[in-house]
Amino acid sequence: MLDEVKDINGFFDLLVRKVFGILSVDGDKTLLTLRSNSFIPHIEEVECLVGTGFDHKIVSCLRCIGVGSERRFNRGGTEHVSSIFPHYVSVGDAVLNTVEETITEIYFNTNDLPMLFNDSRAFGHIFTSKEALTDLLTHHHEGLEREYSHGFPLNMPEISDEPHIFYFTGKMKIFECATPLGVLSVNHGPSIMIDGKSGISCENDISASIKLSSPVNFDTAYDCVMTFARFFSIMAGRTQALSAVKLRKIGLPENSLLDIYSSFKTPVSGAPIQHFRDIPISPIHRPDEFTKVLNNWLATEPDWGVGRIQYLTGLAKSRSYDTDRLVAAANAFDILPASATVADSLVSEEFESARGKCLEILAGLPKTEDRASAIGVLKRWGRANLRSKVLHRATIVKAQMPQISEYIDDILVMAIKTRNYFVHGSDDFNYIKYQRFLPVFTDALEFVFSVSDLIECGWNSVEWLKQKPSSHHNYGAFLNSLAAIAVELKEERSRK
Template sequence: MTRKWADGSRALGKFDLPSQEQVYGELALEGYDSKLVLHDVKQEYYPGSTSSTVHGVVDHTVKLSLFDCILLSSQRSADAKGKVSDHRLEIFPHHILFGDSHVAEGDAIFTSIMFKFTDSINLFYDFDTFGIVLHRADSFIEPILAAKSEIGDRKIPVGEHPAIAYFTGKHTIVRVPTDLGVISAQNLPTTSIGGPHGSGFVNSIWVEVEFSSARTFNDALEATFALEPFFSMVAGRPQRFEEMRLLARTPVEPEAHSLKVFEVFSSMKQHLRFPLGRAPHPADVPIDPVRRPEEFSRVLVDWVNRVPAWRDARERYSNSLRKQDLLDIDRLVGSANMFDILPSSAVPEDVELSDELKVARDQSRELFRKLPDSPERSSILLELKRLGKSNLKNKVRYRAAPIVAAVGDKFPDLLWVLDEAVNCRNHYVHGALVSKVDYSAHFHDLGGFFTKSLEFVFAASDMVEAGWDIKAWASRSSTLSHPFFDYRHSYKEHLDVAKTLLGKKG
């Protein structure tokens, strides 16, 4: 399979529906606008009640498996006598597998999944793996050319200014066993064979997740999407899976252990609303798998271990990153709400009420239950139910505590800032009766600072809990290409503005 399937690709072929085989169709890959157009369909509706998967063949040999198909339109064309001449269907496939065999939705055959994402080169930046020798290259090139001359049976002369391009052969950058599977990052260079057009290496870095047991397509894809918040957090900007491949040991000849490669096209892969800003400089990435592999492995293992419980909150963080530099009210509210949907293990325990408070709560509950139903009655009953529960400020402070303990000198008055950020959020959510400042008039000065404070504490505390050495990070210099460093650099300036506007002394 030599053709690369990406946005802009077109193909003609034949497709099999649950109710009809060998239907001619045209496939167009255009992201959200991708579609399969089928002609001369005998049945009026598709998909059927039992399947949303379509199989087909394009380019004569490439076999397609289209998953999670949705019917977009169904049209009939008639000739002058009213006879139906063409029944045409338009279908939207969420995912397409390209390979040399068809795959059913329930086939658990995939042993690993590989993908490239937006900043994989920057996150797994191993500078010394590839290079070029210019100085004293003439001292090394003669034995290389002599060996090549023996193979080619002709002498290759050395020129006036020789140069040597090299690859050390280090394919595996890091390899980490996790609950999700063995996660590794790999150098996969392509080379030219030489000649007058030149020669050398063009590298791409792929991440692979090797599963402990074979997975279905949907399960393999789910594992990949679970890692997106991790890579986005480490990169400091939203990541998109640019290319994806699945490796499978097919059940056709199990005794031969035939390994097959499938290319994946996802129509709904993350399309960013805003242009991506500056890419992270490799030196600014908070965990470095090349220079600090132990720390990287430790953080990744723990982070993956908490995926089931933390997924909702982490996806909220990823959604915030996708807004890039847009710091609006919705982002502020969402950044605060991330803490509210953390699992109970990540926030402080509920407060134990005194006996007097319990009696007062229970008596009040009985009084309000006897009143006619109304929004006010429901609101009071809900608050009584929450009495003793950890509130949002407590949760945010709890998550910030390890950061303050380790690098509080870099972020003075951080707990006060976070309290005020929650006050601002409460104003826009609950309409707080009394505010120290007109938030709308000063949102440019306060809203962005509060939002970045909440996001920094959420992400940094997640990584600290996983084993990140934030103290070592705080001692390093930066090019300010990562939001963690940018927040640290501008913190005291924004803090002074906030203190002035909110009337805090000291």
């Protein structure tokens, strides 16, 4: 999944013959164009279309949809052209389809992975003494001569009284932990250039990998890496787009990986975090806590996944707010598992009897929208409503962040009223009066949803707050502006 456009020319297997094709890999503009002097059958959908590029690499186009076909007439005769949109493309030394369970490891990067795993201790610069550097160069003289002499004698250089040493510790592994989905590893990838003209240059490429416990198919592997990307999005305070995705497949040599290109890329907006103190849980400074929270978060993903995606969809909009985002942020609480929200209240026998009689009467009436609505309300009687669910999740946050207790409930209640105004309509709520608070209402809902989730997974937010996080992370941005916004809202509510 590289950013630049990649064009691949080759021949693709279509039914019983090979057809020349040009594959342009360019995100959502990715397109395979087949050309032939013979008729090309119309393609609606095909799970896997395989070809071989002129560089002898095998190309697998997955989940293909036919875009259109045409005939072109020219002096050389008739040319048949068919355009196909693949959702994913694999390039490497083997065919990849969506069914076979042959994938054992996934490599990937994201836009903020280097910042999240910024192991600054691995690289450094120190001053040393003339004697110390002389001893070091003397000890390694033979190796240096083989590497850098270019056939000429390598004499000891003249060394000043205060020489500099630039170093890399050589420890490639930054972080590793076992998870329910596989072993997550994050590693350095330094590339060092040295010459007398430009000096020393060291570019470091930090990448992650997931070693799976057993071979899986493509869908499972890609879902796995997307799940980790969602967790990293929460840590970074903005959505993470995958890049440099590679798969290890059974049967291929150790140094042979399949490059994966997706036709859809997660949108990234908002400024990146600038310092480790902004990260809720730094895997470098608090690795045990990071491991604990990650594992608990992954364990609850089957029940929480839909709500978390709802939250991250809002996060992708960064500082752009609209009513759809507010409604989605509120509705995320409604789709949480029952164990994560307030328990339903018991209905007394008297009320239960009344409900039964009402339902019996309604059952005998003609089927209408009003009848269905009334039945729905009666059946939900006693169940926790959205307001109680949101405030319940807020209590989890307030237990670790008491400084928000003075303001958060009032803001959340107003956020729910605003949501209800857009979902149900109401003459009792003056939305125009509070319209300018739409961003803070949205931020409050998203903040409580995500922070309460992490706290229940084992996050100690107190340690993070001690670091005085800035506003580069969305958590910090909300907390740093909360008091001032709460005062403005209170003043607005006091006005008639």
